[in-house]
Amino acid sequence: MTTMKEQKNIQEQFKTRMNEDELLNCMRCGFCLPSCPTYIESGYNEAHSPRGRIALMKAVVDGIIEPDEDVEHSLNLCLGCRACEPVCPSGVKYGHLLEDARDIIHQNKKHSLPARITRKVAFEGLFPYQNRMRAVTNLLGLYQRSGLQSAVRKIGLMNFLPDHLSSMEKVLPSVPKMKEMGNRPVHLKAMGQRKAKVAFFSGCLMDTMFMTTNNATLKLLQIAGCEIHIPEKQACCGALHGHSGEKNQAKEMAKRNIEAFEGINADYIITNAGGCGAFLIDYDHLLKDDPNYCERAVHFKSKLKDLSNILVELNFHEDQNLSLPPQSVTYQDSCHLRNVMNTKHEPRTLLQSINGIRYIEMKDADRCCGSAGIYNIVEAEMSMQILDHKMKTAKQTNAATIVTANPGCLLQMKLGIEREGLSHKMQAVHIADFLLQAVDGKE
Amino acid sequence: MISTKVLQEFQSIVGVENVDDSKAGRLVYSYDATPQFQSMPDAIVAPRTTKEVAELLKVCNAHQIPIVPRGSGTNLCAGTCPSEGGIVLLFKHMNRLLELDHENLTVTVQPGIITLDLINEVEKHGLFYPPDPSSMKISTIGGNVNENSGGLRGLKYGVTRDYVLGLEAVLANGDIIRTGGKLAKDVAGYDLTRLLVGSEGTLAIITEVTLKLIPMPESKKTLLALYEDMDAAAKTVSSIIADKIIPTTLEFLDQPTLKVVEDFVKIGLPTDVKAVLLIEQDGHPDIVARDIENITKICLAERAVSVQAAKSEEEAEALRTARRSALSALARLKPTTILEDATVPRSQIANMVKAINEIAIKHQLNICTFGHAGDGNLHPTVPTDARNSEEMERVELAFAEIFAHAIDLGGTITGEHGVGMMKAPYLEWKLGKEGIAAMKAIKSALDPLNILNPGKIFAKDSRKRVVISK
Ligand SMILES: Cc1cc2nc3c(=O)[nH]c(=O)nc-3n(C[C@H](O)[C@H](O)[C@H](O)COP(=O)(O)OP(=O)(O)OC[C@H]3O[C@@H](n4cnc5c(N)ncnc54)[C@H](O)[C@@H]3O)c2cc1C
Ligand code: SF4
Ligand code: SF4
Numbered sequence: 001m002t003t004m005k006e007q008k009n010i011q012e013q014f015k016t017r018m019n020e021d022e023l024l025n026c027m028r029c030g031f032c033l034p035s036c037p038t039y040i041e042s043g044y045n046e047a048h049s050p051r052g053r054i055a056l057m058k059a060v061v062d063g064i065i066e067p068d069e070d071v072e073h074s075l076n077l078c079l080g081c082r083a084c085e086p087v088c089p090s091g092v093k094y095g096h097l098l099e100d101a102r103d104i105i106h107q108n109k110k111h112s113l114p115a116r117i118t119r120k121v122a123f124e125g126l127f128p129y130q131n132r133m134r135a136v137t138n139l140l141g142l143y144q145r146s147g148l149q150s151a152v153r154k155i156g157l158m159n160f161l162p163d164h165l166s167s168m169e170k171v172l173p174s175v176p177k178m179k180e181m182g183n184r185p186v187h188l189k190a191m192g193q194r195k196a197k198v199a200f201f202s203g204c205l206m207d208t209m210f211m212t213t214n215n216a217t218l219k220l221l222q223i224a225g226c227e228i229h230i231p232e233k234q235a236c237c238g239a240l241h242g243h244s245g246e247k248n249q250a251k252e253m254a255k256r257n258i259e260a261f262e263g264i265n266a267d268y269i270i271t272n273a274g275g276c277g278a279f280l281i282d283y284d285h286l287l288k289d290d291p292n293y294c295e296r297a298v299h300f301k302s303k304l305k306d307l308s309n310i311l312v313e314l315n316f317h318e319d320q321n322l323s324l325p326p327q328s329v330t331y332q333d334s335c336h337l338r339n340v341m342n343t344k345h346e347p348r349t350l351l352q353s354i355n356g357i358r359y360i361e362m363k364d365a366d367r368c369c370g371s372a373g374i375y376n377i378v379e380a381e382m383s384m385q386i387l388d389h390k391m392k393t394a395k396q397t398n399a400a401t402i403v404t405a406n407p408g409c410l411l412q413m414k415l416g417i418e419r420e421g422l423s424h425k426m427q428a429v430h431i432a433d434f435l436l437q438a439v440d441g442k443e
Numbered sequence: 444m445i446s447t448k449v450l451q452e453f454q455s456i457v458g459v460e461n462v463d464d465s466k467a468g469r470l471v472y473s474y475d476a477t478p479q480f481q482s483m484p485d486a487i488v489a490p491r492t493t494k495e496v497a498e499l500l501k502v503c504n505a506h507q508i509p510i511v512p513r514g515s516g517t518n519l520c521a522g523t524c525p526s527e528g529g530i531v532l533l534f535k536h537m538n539r540l541l542e543l544d545h546e547n548l549t550v551t552v553q554p555g556i557i558t559l560d561l562i563n564e565v566e567k568h569g570l571f572y573p574p575d576p577s578s579m580k581i582s583t584i585g586g587n588v589n590e591n592s593g594g595l596r597g598l599k600y601g602v603t604r605d606y607v608l609g610l611e612a613v614l615a616n617g618d619i620i621r622t623g624g625k626l627a628k629d630v631a632g633y634d635l636t637r638l639l640v641g642s643e644g645t646l647a648i649i650t651e652v653t654l655k656l657i658p659m660p661e662s663k664k665t666l667l668a669l670y671e672d673m674d675a676a677a678k679t680v681s682s683i684i685a686d687k688i689i690p691t692t693l694e695f696l697d698q699p700t701l702k703v704v705e706d707f708v709k710i711g712l713p714t715d716v717k718a719v720l721l722i723e724q725d726g727h728p729d730i731v732a733r734d735i736e737n738i739t740k741i742c743l744a745e746r747a748v749s750v751q752a753a754k755s756e757e758e759a760e761a762l763r764t765a766r767r768s769a770l771s772a773l774a775r776l777k778p779t780t781i782l783e784d785a786t787v788p789r790s791q792i793a794n795m796v797k798a799i800n801e802i803a804i805k806h807q808l809n810i811c812t813f814g815h816a817g818d819g820n821l822h823p824t825v826p827t828d829a830r831n832s833e834e835m836e837r838v839e840l841a842f843a844e845i846f847a848h849a850i851d852l853g854g855t856i857t858g859e860h861g862v863g864m865m866k867a868p869y870l871e872w873k874l875g876k877e878g879i880a881a882m883k884a885i886k887s888a889l890d891p892l893n894i895l896n897p898g899k900i901f902a903k904d905s906r907k908r909v910v911i912s913k
Contacts, residue, residue, distance in 0.1 A: 024778035024829070028476045029771040030517045030581045034557075044535040046516070052471035059470050070467035089707050089771030090780075 002069065002109055009108045010067045014060045018100055023058040026051065026092045032084035037368045038077050041385050047074045050084035050094055057101050067105065075101055077382055079375055080243050081335035081368035095340070096285060099242055106245025188218055188228040195225030195314050199266035203276050204236040210407050216436040217272045217307055223439060224316040231260040239279035242286065243373055254283045255293055258300050269300065272307040272432055274334025274406035275373070277341050280304055306337055307432060308346035308405065322438040323355035330362045330399040332413055334406035338366055347405055347431055354438045360397040371412035391416040402428045445485040449506055453488050456498045461489040472531040475516035475523040477865055478779050479829055484511065484525035489533040493611060493619060493650040500648065501617035503530065509897050512644040514555065514586030517578045519782060520863025522590065522643050526898040532648065534585055540564055541651070547625045549608060551653045554585025570656040573600035577767035585649050591641035593859040595763060598817035599691045602859065604640045611651035612639060615890040625653060638885070643861050644896040646889050660725035664735045665759035668742040669716040669749045673697060673800070676718040677793035679745040680816045684789055686741060688734050692723035693817025694766050700773060700813045707772040708765045716748065720816065721766050769813045770822065777826035783842055785849040786858030789819040798848045799823045806841040820858035843906065846872065867902035
C-alpha cells in the first residue's frame with residue numbers, strides 16, 4: 001500500500017520533476033497502441049497502453065488523480081520496451097517519462113521489508129561491483145558443478161517454485177569458473193589489418209554468466225580488424241537501476257563509465273547487449289543537468305556502437321567466408337537495440353550472409369519477448385503471456401535456431417523453448433556465439 | 444454518479460471483470476484524440492454480445508445514465524469525451540469477423556474490429572475494402588461507421604458510408620433492430636442504415652456491420668509532384684478533375700507539413716519545395732498507364748518543378764505512410780496541435796488554400812495545411828500551446844473564419860472528422876435553424892431521454908457567424 005502521505009509526496013514531485021512539455025507533446029492520436037505488447041495482451045486496455053500511461057502521468061501532474069495503486073500498477077506493467085517511441089509521430093520520449101515517474105515513485109515509497117532488502121542487495125551491493133557479480137555468479141557455478149543442481153532437480157525441489165522460475169533455473173547457462181572470470185585481458189591486437197581502435201564495454205552479466213559470449217565477441221572484433229581495449233575501471237551500465245527507479249545510482253555508474261572510457265580515446269565503444277547499449281546511449285539524457293558530465297556524455301554517446309553495426313561497417317560479413325551446416329534461423333530483436341539504438345538491419349544482414357542458413361523472418365520479431373530486465377520475475381503472469389505469444393510466432397517459422405542480441409532476451413527465449421518442450425529441436429543463441437561458429441564453419 | 448446498486452446490475456450482465464470504476468480506469472477513458480477535451484466517466488463497461496448491450500441499455504434507460512460508445516478513441520471531434528459522465532461502452536470483446544461472403548462480396552463484422560485487421564483479412568482473399576482513414580491501424584469499424592470516415596482513396600472510391608450495406612443496432616430503450624442487408628436493391632421503408640452511418644453514437648449502438656467489398660484493383664501507380672508555390676499545386680488538382688480523370692488518391696501537403704513528416708519518417712521527402720501532391724491511380728494496367736501519363740502532363744503544365752513515380756511498391760507505401768502520419772507529426776512543432784477539417788467543392792481548393800494563408804497572416808498564426816485535396820477536404824492545422832491563452836483566442840478566431848469561408852465557398856465545417864463537441868457550436872452555420880430542428884426531432888424520437896452520447900452534435904449555444912473582412 002502507498003500511504004496518503006507518500007502519495008502526496010509523489011504528487012508534489014511529479015509536479016516539479018516530470019517534463020511537462022514532453023507530457024503535452026503526446027497528442028493522444030493512439031498511433032502507439034498497436035505496437036504496445038501490454039496493450040494487446042491486456043485485451044486492449046487503455047490503462048496498459050502508452051497513451052494511457054502518459055495520460056495517467058499527466059493527470060497526476062495536473063492533480064486530477066492521485067498516484068494510487070492502479071496508477072502504479074499501470075506503470076509497473078509497462079515493459080519499458082519502448083516500442084511506442086519509434087512509431088510515435090509526435091516524437092514523445094516515452095522512455096524518459098517512464099524512468100522519471102518510476103524514480104519518483106520508488107524514492108518516495110516505503111517498500112515492504114523483503115523487497116527493500118532485495119533491492120538494496122541487488123542495486124547497491126551487487127550490480128555496481130564487477131567482482132561481486134563474479135562472486136555471485138561463481139556461487140551459481142558451484143551449485144551447478146557440485147552436483148547440487150542435479151540433486152536438487154532429482155528431489156524435485158524446484159517443483160515448489162512457480163513454474164517459470166523452476167524452468168528458468170534449468171536454462172541458466174553453465175557459468176565459467178571464478179578464475180576464468182577474473183582473467184580478462186585489457187588489450188587485444190587486431191588480427192590481420194588493423195581497421196579501428198575500439199573500447200569494449202564488457203557488461204556485468206555478460207562478463208560473468210555469459211562470459212563465453214564476450215569471448216566470442218572479442219574474437220569477432222579482432223577478426224574484423226579491431227584493436228580492442230577493455231577499460232578495467234568500467235562499471236555496470238546502470239540500466240537495471242535506472243529502470244527500477246534508482247536513478248542516482250545509475251548516474252554514479254554513468255560517470256564511472258564515462259571516466260573509464262575517456263582514457264582510451266577509441267574510435268568506437270562497442271556493446272554486445274542491447275539493453276546495456278540503449279542505456280549507455282542515453283547517458284547524455286541521464287546526465288543532462290550535470291555541468292561536469294553532460295558534454296562528456298554526448299561525446300561518449302557519439303562513439304557507441306553495437307557489435308552488429310561495427311561488423312557490418314567493417315565489412316566482416318563479406319570479407320569472411322561464413323558458413324554453417326544447413327539450418328533454418330530466425331532473429332528475435334532486442335527491443336532496446338531496435339527501438340533505442342535503431343539497429344535492426346545489421347543483425348539480419350549478418351545472419352543472411354552465412355552460407356547454409358535459411359533465414360526466416362519471424363512475425364512481429366520486433367515485439368518484446370517479455371524478459372525486460374527483472375520484469376519476468378516481478379510481473380510473471382504478463383511476462384509469460386507475452387512469451388507464449390512470442391513462442392507461437394517463433395514456432396511458425398520452424399526455425400531450429402533463434403538468434404538474439406541481449407542476455408535477457410536470450411534467457412527468455414531459452415525459457416520459452418523449455419516451457420514449450422521444444423529443447424530437442426530448437427535452440428536460442430547470442431548472435432556473437434553464432435557468428436563465431438560460422439567463422440569456423442562448424443556447428 | 445452511478446450507485447453501487449446499478450454498478451452491480453452492470454456486473455451481473457457483463458461480469459465483474461468487465462466493469463471498471465477505478466480512478467485510473469476512468470481517467471484513461473476520459474479523453475480521445477481531440478486536444479483540450481477531457482471529462483471523467485463514472486464507469487467503463489465492456490459487453491461481449493448484442494444481448495448484453497441491449498440489457499445494459501435497458502438499465503441505463505431506467506436510470507437515465509449517459510452512454511458513450513467508444514472504439515479506439517481516435518476521433519478528432521471529442522466524440523468520445525464523456526462530458527456528462529455516465530458509462531463508456533467498450534467493444535474490445537466484440538471484435539470478430541463474423542462472415543466473409545464470397546458470393547455476395549460482403550463481409551460482416553463486429554464493431555470493435557480494427558480497420559486494418561479487416562482490410563488485411565479481406566485482401567488475403569483478393570478482395571478490397573477501400574475506405575482507409577489514416578488512423579486505420581488503430582481505429583475500429585464501429586468508429587469508422589459512426590464518423591463516416593474517409594481516407595486517401597476517397598476521391599475515387601468514396602467513404603465508409605458507400606460500403607455499409609446493413610447494420611445491427613441497439614436502440615436507447617434496448618430494442619434490437621436490423622437495417623439493410625446484403626441486397627443490392629432494397630427500398631423497403633426509410634433508409635435507416637444511412638441515417639445511422641455518421642450518427643456519432645447518438646442514435647443507436649451499432650453491434651454488427653455488413654460491408655460491401657469489391658475486387659482488388661489489378662495495378663497501381665504512385666506519383667509525387669513537387670511545386671514551388673501552393674497555388675500551382677491547388678490549380679493542378681482542379682485541372683486533373685476538370686480533365687475527367689478521377690485518381691484514387693490526390694493528397695496535398697504544404698512545406699511546413701513536409702518538414703515535420705520527413706523528420707519522422709526519414710524517407711528523403713523533398714523539404715525544399717513549397718508543396719507536394721501525392722497522386723495515385725489504380726485499375727487496369729493500360730488505363731493506369733494512360734492516366735498517369737496525362738496526370739504527369741497536367742502537373743508539368745501547371746508548373747510542377749518535378750514529377751516522380753515511385754519505383755517500387757515499398758517506396759509507394761512509404762509515401763502513403765508518410766502522408767498518413769502528417770497530423771501526428773505536426774505535433775512535433777508545438778505542445779498543442781489543433782487540427783481542422785474544412786471542406787470545399789474541389790473546384791474551390793485553390794481559393795480555400797489562399798484564404799487559409801491570408802487568415803494565418805491576419806491572425807499572426809502558423810497554419811500548416813495538408814489534406815485530401817482531391818475531394819476538397821483540407822486539414823489546416825495550428826501548432827500552438829494551450830497554456831498561451833492569448834494565442835489560443837487568435838486560433839479560435841482564425842478557425843471561425845476558416846469555417847465561415849468554407850461555407851461561403853459552398854463547403855462544410857467537417858468533411859470526415861464529425862461534429863462531436865468540437866464542431867457542435869458551428870453546426871447551425873451549415874444546417875440552418877430548420878436543419879438542426881429536423882435532426883433534433885429524429886434524435887428525440889429515437890432517444891427521448893437523451894442518454895446516447897449526450898452533448899454531442901447539438902450544442903447548447905450556437906456561435907455567432909463571423910463577418911469575413913477581405
Ligand atoms: C492521426 C489521425 C488520423 C486520422 N485520419 C483520419 C482520416 O484520414 N479520415 C477520417 O475520416 N478520420 C481520421 N481520423 C479520425 C478518427 O480516426 C476516425 O474518426 C475513426 O473513425 C475513429 O475510430 P475509433 O474506432 O477510434 O472511434 P472512436 O473515436 O472511439 O469513436 C468515434 C465515434 O463513434 C462512436 N462509436 C464508436 N463505436 C460505436 C458503436 N459501436 N456504436 C455506436 N457508436 C459508436 C463514438 O461514440 C464516437 O462518436 C484520424 C485520427 C487521427 C488521430
Ligand atoms: S503515438 Fe505518440 S502522440 Fe500518439 S498517443 Fe502515442 S505517445 Fe501520444
Ligand atoms: S515501453 Fe513497451 S510496454 Fe511500455 S508503453 Fe511503450 S510499448 Fe508499451
